[in-house]
Amino acid sequence: xxxxxxxxxxxxxxxxxxxxxxxxxxxxxxxxxxxxxxxxxxxxxxxxxxxxxxxxxxxxxxxxxxxxxxxxxxxxxxxxxxxxxxxxxxxxxxxxxxxxxxxxxxxxxxxxxxxxxxxxxxxxxxxxxxxxxxxxxxxxxxxxxxxxxxxxxxxxxxxxxxxxxxxxxxxxxxxxxxxxxxxxxxxxxxxxxxxxxxxxxxxxxxxxxxxxxxxxxxxxxxxxxxxxxxxxxxxxxxxxxxxxxxxxxxxxxxxxxx
Amino acid sequence: xxxxxxxxxxxxxxxxxxxxxxxxxxxxxxxxxxxxxxxxxxxxxxxxxxxxxxxxxxxxxxxxxxxxxxxxxxxxxxxxxxxxxxxxxxxxxxxxxxxxxxxxxxxxxxxxx
Numbered sequence: 584x585x586x587x588x589x590x591x592x593x594x595x596x597x598x599x600x601x602x603x604x605x606x607x608x609x610x611x612x613x614x615x616x617x618x619x620x621x622x623x624x625x626x627x628x629x630x631x632x633x634x635x636x637x638x639x640x641x642x643x644x645x646x647x648x649x650x651x652x653x654x655x656x657x658x659x660x661x662x663x664x665x666x667x668x669x670x671x672x673x674x675x676x677x678x679x680x681x682x683x684x685x686x687x688x689x690x691x692x693x694x695x696x697x698x699x700x701x702x703x704x705x706x707x708x709x710x711x712x713x714x715x716x717x718x719x720x721x722x723x724x725x726x727x728x729x730x731x732x733x734x735x736x737x738x739x740x741x742x743x744x745x746x747x748x749x750x751x752x753x754x755x756x757x758x759x760x761x762x763x764x765x766x767x768x769x770x771x772x773x774x775x776x777x778x779x780x781x782x783x784x785x786x787x788x789x790x791x792x793x794x795x796x797x798x799x800x801x802x803x804x805x806x807x808x809x810x811x812x813x814x815x816x817x818x819x820x821x822x823x824x825x826x827x828x829x830x831x832x833x834x835x836x837x838x839x840x841x
Numbered sequence: 842x843x844x845x846x847x848x849x850x851x852x853x854x855x856x857x858x859x860x861x862x863x864x865x866x867x868x869x870x871x872x873x874x875x876x877x878x879x880x881x882x883x884x885x886x887x888x889x890x891x892x893x894x895x896x897x898x899x900x901x902x903x904x905x906x907x908x909x910x911x912x913x914x915x916x917x918x919x920x921x922x923x924x925x926x927x928x929x930x931x932x933x934x935x936x937x938x939x940x941x942x943x944x945x946x947x948x949x950x951x952x953x954x
Contacts, residue, residue, distance in 0.1 A: 615920070623867045626920045639940060641948045646936070655923035656864035664928045668935060670943060679946055680939060684931055697946060 603676050605742040605815045607840035608636040608645060612816060616651070618829040628653045628663055630831060632738070634838075637670065645673040647735050661688040669735035676740050681733035691718075696733060696760065703729055707763050723763060731758045731765055741807075742815040746772065746788045768794040775811055780818045782836050786811040787818060804828070813841035843886040850879030850900040857907035861914070869911040876904045 614630040630651050637646040651665040665687065670680040683694040693710035709721040732740065737759050744755055755770040773789040787808040804823035809815045816839065820831040853876035860869035880900035887894050 620865065621868055621871060623870075625865070625867055629920075629922050637936070637940060637943075639943045639948070641944070644943065646939075648932070650928065650932075652922045652925055652928065654920040656918075656920070658923040660864065662923070664925070664931075666928060666931055666935065668939070670939060679948065680943060682935055682939065684935065697942065699947070701947065 603674055603743055606739050607838055608634055609838040610634045611837045613834040614831045615834050616831050619827055644670045646670055647739055649735055663687045667735050669733050671736055676736055678733050678736040703727055725763055727760055728758050731760050734759055734761055766794055766796050778808060780833050782833055785818055814839045846879050846883040847896050850876050850883055853879060854900045854903035858903050861907040861910040866911045866914040869907050873904050873907045876900055
């Protein structure tokens, strides 16, 4: 499931200077994640993407939150309760803090990155659970590129891309930090397509995701459809990972900016 | 040959029943269809040779049970998210901790109020 989520989420951008005209502070998108079992797409989990404003004494940040929860019928087999969070600038979607708390079938892992943009470093904390139930921490300082961002910010930054004037084949490059490593990810614009979704029939921008990682396979197997409107919400995604393939379909969308 | 089809039919029918009671009930359709095909072949063979058809009847009964259960579950069982109480607590705790940690972070370069 971790691979599945990574595959779905690894699609990033380096447009740190891009202005956010697509993401509001009270948005909620709900998706159904399905996995191909012997040729039959089976609904496995619900994925929720939420945003909200968070105030500190110095600034107001946008809290981006992605949750993955298996449906109750699967909980006895393989229970997943994953939480991915990022705290970003509401105007540029520049990340300041990233958190990943995953609980998948008894496997627990926590990752936290604090972005130090002035020094281009990330203060990383990794927490894992031993078999005896005790946890251990690993702290690291990692040098990153000036445009490196986390995976959650990436998903939201894709929505700030100017796709209206894009021609098929145009490539958008991104650098994503995941598991303390930087990964180059490319989004290839494939053109427009109209598809039927739970939120209506939508004209969409179709993008292919390619990355130099083991998780994402091929350059045309991982596809993402964003609505071709000002919100550019992801409505459908297809993914192929080493352990199979699946899809992500939108179930509901609320609190949209435009 | 006829014994082979009866055995294959029975195995497929039992597999279909087992799958139909599990959350993987959608997968039960595959062995159920296989069981129907094997059962039909075995039935036609038994009819030609006028042999007892008790085991074939069993294949069909099991297959019908599996198909009924799988169909019922696919129509009426809606996927619902399980207990998320723990996750909600994690979310709340995480946010509280994050705000504290964000206070310590250098947000001077932030482009907002």
